[in-house]
Amino acid sequence: HGLNLRFNELGEGAAEALAEALRHNTTLETLDLRSNELGEGAAKALAEALRHNTTLQTLWLGDNEIGDVGAEALKTVVAETGRNVVDWLE
16 A cells, blocks of 8 residues: 655645654555655654554655754664665655
8 A cells, every 4th residue: 555645745744743643554555755845853753653663665755855864863763673664865
């Protein structure tokens, strides 16, 4: 199952709410959040969600403004969980 929210200008608040839902989701395998004006706060919230979500296989975050702190939060979760689900290069 996948959800494509690319180019929706979600912003920080919507992404943080989505991250909260993702923490408890057990069916979503791909989530495309490219080009959504996401910043550091959204990236940190998504990183925290990935600590709890074990079903997501791919998370696209390209063309957002997650910054160094947001990228570091995501890299830390990937390293800690051993699940390389984040793709922010495309």
